[in-house]
Amino acid sequence: xxxxxxxxxxxxxxxxxRDLVIGIQRTRSDRLIIVDSANFxxxxxxxxxxxxxxxSGKTMVCRSLIGTLKRRxxxxxxxxxxxxxxxLATIDERKWRTVRGNRxxxxxxxxxxxxxxxxxxxxxxxxxxxxxxRRSDKNVRGRVMELLDLxxxxxxxxxxxxxxxxxxxxxxxxxxxxxxxxxxxxxxVADEPTTGLDxxxxxxxxxxxxxxxxxxNMSVVLVSHDLALIDEVCDRLVVMHAGTCVEVGSxxxxxxxxxxxxTIALNRSRIDIATPGAPLxxxxxxxxxxxxxxxxxxxxxxxxxxxxxxxxxxxxxxxxVRKGHWSACLHADALGGSGE
Amino acid sequence: xxxISAGTADWFDVEGTVPSPKRARRLKDGTLGLIVxxxxxILLLLLGILVPLLSPYSIDESIDIPFLPPNGxxxxxxxxxxxxxxxxxxxxxxxDLGVAFLGVLIPFAIGTVVGIGLAVSRSKVLNxxxxxxxxxxxxxxxxVLAIALIALLGPGLQSVVIALxxxxxxxxxxxxxTRAQVVxxxxxxxxxxxxxxxxxxxxxxxxxxxxSSETTAYALSDLILVILLIAGLSFLGLGxxxxxxxxxxxxxxxxxxxxxxxxxxxxxGLALCWxxxxxxxxxxxxxxxxxxxxx
Amino acid sequence: xxxxxxxxxxxxxxxxxxVSVTFGSGSRAVRAVKNVSLxxxxxxxxxxxxxxxSGKSTLARVxxxxxxxDSGEVLFAEESIxxxxxxxxxxxxxxxxxxxxxxxxxxxxxxxxxxxVAEAVRIHGAGTRAEATSQSLKLLAQMGIxxxxxxxxxxxxxxxxxxxxxxxxxxxxxxAVLLADEPTSAIDQSAQAQLLxxxxxxxxxGLSIALVSHDLGVIRYLxQRVYVMKDGEFVEEGATxxxxxxxxxxxxxxxxxxxxxxxxxxxQS
Numbered sequence: 001x002x003x004x005x006x007x008x009x010x011x012x013x014x015x016x017x018r019d020l021v022i023g024i025q026r027t028r029s030d031r032l033i034i035v036d037s038a039n040f041x042x043x044x045x046x047x048x049x050x051x052x053x054x055x056s057g058k059t060m061v062c063r064s065l066i067g068t069l070k071r072r073x074x075x076x077x078x079x080x081x082x083x084x085x086x087x088l089a090t091i092d093e094r095k096w097r098t099v100r101g102n103r104x105x106x107x108x109x110x111x112x113x114x115x116x117x118x119x120x121x122x123x124x125x126x127x128x129x130x131x132x133x134r135r136s137d138k139n140v141r142g143r144v145m146e147l148l149d150l151x152x153x154x155x156x157x158x159x160x161x162x163x164x165x166x167x168x169x170x171x172x173x174x175x176x177x178x179x180x181x182x183x184x185x186x187x188x189v190a191d192e193p194t195t196g197l198d199x200x201x202x203x204x205x206x207x208x209x210x211x212x213x214x215x216x217n218m219s220v221v222l223v224s225h226d227l228a229l230i231d232e233v234c235d236r237l238v239v240m241h242a243g244t245c246v247e248v249g250s251x252x253x254x255x256x257x258x259x260x261x262x263t264i265a266l267n268r269s270r271i272d273i274a275t276p277g278a279p280l281x282x283x284x285x286x287x288x289x290x291x292x293x294x295x296x297x298x299x300x301x302x303x304x305x306x307x308x309x310x311x312x313x314x315x316x317x318x319x320x321v322r323k324g325h326w327s328a329c330l331h332a333d334a335l336g337g338s339g340e
Numbered sequence: 341x342x343x344i345s346a347g348t349a350d351w352f353d354v355e356g357t358v359p360s361p362k363r364a365r366r367l368k369d370g371t372l373g374l375i376v377x378x379x380x381x382i383l384l385l386l387l388g389i390l391v392p393l394l395s396p397y398s399i400d401e402s403i404d405i406p407f408l409p410p411n412g413x414x415x416x417x418x419x420x421x422x423x424x425x426x427x428x429x430x431x432x433x434x435x436d437l438g439v440a441f442l443g444v445l446i447p448f449a450i451g452t453v454v455g456i457g458l459a460v461s462r463s464k465v466l467n468x469x470x471x472x473x474x475x476x477x478x479x480x481x482x483x484v485l486a487i488a489l490i491a492l493l494g495p496g497l498q499s500v501v502i503a504l505x506x507x508x509x510x511x512x513x514x515x516x517x518t519r520a521q522v523v524x525x526x527x528x529x530x531x532x533x534x535x536x537x538x539x540x541x542x543x544x545x546x547x548x549x550x551x552s553s554e555t556t557a558y559a560l561s562d563l564i565l566v567i568l569l570i571a572g573l574s575f576l577g578l579g580x581x582x583x584x585x586x587x588x589x590x591x592x593x594x595x596x597x598x599x600x601x602x603x604x605x606x607x608x609g610l611a612l613c614w615x616x617x618x619x620x621x622x623x624x625x626x627x628x629x630x631x632x633x634x635x
Numbered sequence: 636x637x638x639x640x641x642x643x644x645x646x647x648x649x650x651x652x653x654v655s656v657t658f659g660s661g662s663r664a665v666r667a668v669k670n671v672s673l674x675x676x677x678x679x680x681x682x683x684x685x686x687x688x689s690g691k692s693t694l695a696r697v698x699x700x701x702x703x704x705d706s707g708e709v710l711f712a713e714e715s716i717x718x719x720x721x722x723x724x725x726x727x728x729x730x731x732x733x734x735x736x737x738x739x740x741x742x743x744x745x746x747x748x749x750x751x752v753a754e755a756v757r758i759h760g761a762g763t764r765a766e767a768t769s770q771s772l773k774l775l776a777q778m779g780i781x782x783x784x785x786x787x788x789x790x791x792x793x794x795x796x797x798x799x800x801x802x803x804x805x806x807x808x809x810x811a812v813l814l815a816d817e818p819t820s821a822i823d824q825s826a827q828a829q830l831l832x833x834x835x836x837x838x839x840x841g842l843s844i845a846l847v848s849h850d851l852g853v854i855r856y857l858x859q860r861v862y863v864m865k866d867g868e869f870v871e872e873g874a875t876x877x878x879x880x881x882x883x884x885x886x887x888x889x890x891x892x893x894x895x896x897x898x899x900x901x902x903q904s
Contacts, residue, residue, distance in 0.1 A: 232895040270824075
C-alpha cells in the first residue's frame with residue numbers, strides 16, 4: 001500500500017491492516033497461504049463491506065480481526081493489524097480476551113447455530129455483558145433488557161427466558177447482535193449475518209446495523225457475497241479475490257468507476273440488474289484454488305481485459321489510483337470508464 | 341460456552357474446505373493408523389493359528405510344575421495348574437475374538453433390520469410397541485442385563501452370546517431407527533420417489549446403505565467393548581468356564597496368586613489390550629479416512 | 636439434449652384447484668397451504684415467491700406428488716394426480732420432476748454423481764450399462780460437470796455443482812415440468828448465475844419450470860408469471876414484471892421494497 005496518508009485525518013482510522021499474510025502450517029516445512037497481503041483500513045463509525053467469492057480469504061481476515069484463527073489451525077505469517085496502539089497480529093490469547101467482545105464484537109453467519117442452543121437468550125447475553133467484568137446481577141439484567149430493546153426485540157421480558165430454537169432466524173440474529181454490542185465495542189464484525197434470511201428480515205437487520213453505527217459510533221465490517229447488499233448498506237468496500245484485496249474505495253466511487261476487472265465482472269453478473277430473458281453474465285472460470293495460485297495477477301485467467309504483463313511476476317500490489325480509491329490492477333487507469 | 345465462542349465454531353466456510361496441497365498422491369489421513377491396527381490384528385490372528393499348531397504343549401496339558409516363571413521353554417511360564425501360559429494365551433485368540441464377533445454381528449443384524457423396519461413402517465402401533473421395548477432394554481446398562489440373563493441361562497460362552505443377542509440389538513435398533521428417520525427425509529430419497537424408482541430400490545439401494553454406514557461404524561467400536569465385556573464376564577465366572585482357555589477366565593484364575601506369579605495374569609491381559617488397541621486403531625483409521633476429503 | 640416430450644393435450648400442464656394442506660391436528664394444527672389455486676402452462680416459467688413459513692415448499696411438494704393435500708385437486712394434463720395409492724401413476728411420474736432446496740441432501744452421499752444420474756437414465760429406458768454411462772456423461776457435460784467431476788462423490792463437489800447434478804438427474808427422466816424449490820439459496824452468486832442460465836436454456840427448449848424462491852431477483856429474472864404467497868395463501872398474482880413494477884398489495888410492496896440495490900435498478904431503468 002502506498003505510503004501516502006489518508007485524506008481524512010488519521011484519528012478517523014481505527015484499524016490499519018498492512019500486508020497481512022494468513023495461512024496454515026501443514027507440516028514443519030509446508031505452509032498453505034490463504035490470505036496473501038491484505039491491505040485496508042477500518043475507519044471510525046463507517047460500514048465497511050468485505051466482498052468476495054468463497055476461497056477469497058475474507059472469512060480468514062474476519063477471524064484475524066477477532067483472534068480466532070488458532071481454532072482453525074491458521075496463523076498470521078506476516079503483516080500487521082494495528083488497532084489502538086496494539087498489533088492484533090501479534091498479541092497473545094490473554095490480551096485477546098480483553099479485546100474480543102470488549103473492543104471488537106462479532107456477529108456470526110445466520111445459517112449456522114449462532115446462539116448456544118441449551119442456554120436461554122437472557123443468560124447468553126448476560127454472559128456477553130459480564131465478560132471480563134464484574135457487575136452485580138441486577139445491573140446485568142438491566143443491561144440485557146436494554147440491549148434487547150436496542151435491537152428492537154419486542155417483549156424482551158418474554159424473550160429473555162426463551163431458548164434460541166423458539167425464535168425465528170431474524171430474531172436469533174438480533175440476539176447475536178445484542179451480544180456483540182453488549183460491551184460497547186468500537187467495531188462489530190458481521191460475517192454474512194443475513195445469508196439465508198428472508199429479504200424483509202434482511203432489510204430490518206441492515207437497518208439495525210445502520211442504527212448501531214450512527215447511535216453508538218461503532219464501525220461495522222460487513223462480510224457478504226451479495227454485492228447489491230453491500231452497495232446499499234456500506235460506505236466503503238473491500239473486494240477480495242484469491243487471497244488478496246483487489247479494490248478498496250468508497251461504494252459510490254467504486255460504483256461510478258470500478259478500477260479492477262474483477263469488480264467490473266462482479267457487477268456485470270449481478271442478478272438483480274439482469275435483463276429478464278437475456279443470458280446472465282457469469283465470470284468465466286473459477287477462482288484459483290488455495291495453494292494453486294498462478295504467477296502474476298490471479299484474476300488474469302478470468303479477466304476480460306488481460307494483457308501480456310498480467311501473468312508474469314509477483315501478485316500486483318494494491319496502489320492508490322485515485323484519491324481514496326485503491327486497485328491492484330496493473331492497468332487500472334486504462335479501465336476507467338469501462339465499468340457499467 | 342459464551343455466545344462469541346459458540347458463534348465462531350469450526351464449521352465456517354461451508355463451500356471452502358481447504359484442499360490438500362499439491363503433493364503427489366498424499367496418503368489419506370488415517371491410513372497410518374489403519375495400517376498399524378491391521379498389522380497388529382493380523383499378527384495376533386496369525387499367532388492364534390500358529391502357536392496352538394506348533395506348540396509342543398496343549399492347552400490342557402499340565403507339566404505338574406505350577407507357577408514356573410517365564411523361561412527358555414515356557415516363554416510365558418506356567419499357571420497355577422502347571423499349564424503352558426503361552427499356548428493358552430494364543431489359543432484364546434479365536435475364542436475371544438470369535439465370540440465377540442458373533443456378539444456384535446447378531447445384534448447388528450437384528451437391530452439394523454428392526455430399526456429400519458420401524459422407521460419405514462407406517463404403523464403407529466408397531467412403532468409404539470417395539471419402540472417401547474427398545475427404550476426399555478436400552479434403559480439398563482448392558483452388563484447388568486447380560487448378567488441377569490446369564491443367571492437364568494446358566495454360565496458359559498454360549499449363554500454370553502445369547503444374552504448379548506437378546507440385549508445389544510436394542511442399541512443398534514435405536515441407532516438405525518433414528519438414522520433411518522433422518523435419511524428418509526433427505527432430498528435424494530424424495531428425488532428417488534419423483535423419479536419413479538421402485539420401493540425396493542429406494543429401500544435397498546439408497547436408504548439401507550446410508551443407515552448401515554452408521555451402524556457399521558458403531559459396530560466396530562462396539563466390538564472393542566464386547567471383547568472386554570466377554571473377558572469381564574468370564575472373569576466373573578459367568579462366561580468361559582474352566583478349563584477353557586480364555587483371557588478373562590485366565591486373569592480370574594491367576595488373580596489370587598498375583599503377588600507371587602504375575603505371568604498368568606499379565607500375559608492374557610496384554611493380549612486383551614493388544615486386541616483392543618489394534619481394533620481401536622482400525623476403527624479410528626477408518627473414521628479418519630472417511631472424513632478426509634481429497635480435492 | 637433429451638428428445639422433446641410428447642405434446643400434451645391442454646395448455647395448462649399442471650393445475651392446482653383449491654388445495655389445502657394441514658399439519659398436525661386439533662389445537663396444534665398448522666394450515667400450511669390454504670385453498671390455493673394455480674396453473675403452470677406449457678413452456679412457461681412460473682414463480683412462487685414467499686418468505687419462510689409461507690407454505691411455498693409444501694405447495695411445491697404437493698405439485699410434485701410428494702404430499703397429498705387434505706382438500707382440493709391437483710391435475711396434470713387434466714387428470715388428477717392423486718388417485719388412490721401413489722401419485723402420478725405409471726407413465727406420468729417422470730413428466731414432473733423436482734430439484735430440491737438443499738444441495739447437500741439431494742444427492743446420495745455414497746454414490747458418485749455419474750452413478751446417480753446413470754441410475755435415473757437406466758430406469759427411464761437406456762439400454763446397456765455402457766449406454767447409460769455415456770448418456771449420463773453427456774447430460775452432465777451439458778450441465779457443466781466435467782467427466783472428472785462426474786466420478787466424484789457429492790462431498791467433493793461444490794454446492795453449485797451438486798445442484799447441477801440434481802438437475803441432470805431430474806432431466807434424465809425427460810420431464811415436461813421441472814419444479815425447483817429454492818435452487819439458488821445455498822450457493823454463491825456465480826454458481827447462481829450459472830444455474831439460472833441453465834434454466835433459461837431449458838426454458839428455451841420447451842421445458843416448463845415452476846420456481847419457488849424467496850429471492851425476488853431470481854424470480855424477476857426467470858419467470859413470466861408470479862404468485863406471491865404469505866401464510867399459506869396467494870396474496871397477489873400476475874405477470875412478473877407487472878407485479879414488480881406495480882405491486883398492488885401491501886405485503887408485495889413491502890417485499891419489493893426490501894430488495895437491496897434497487898436504487899441502482901431504478902437509476903438504470
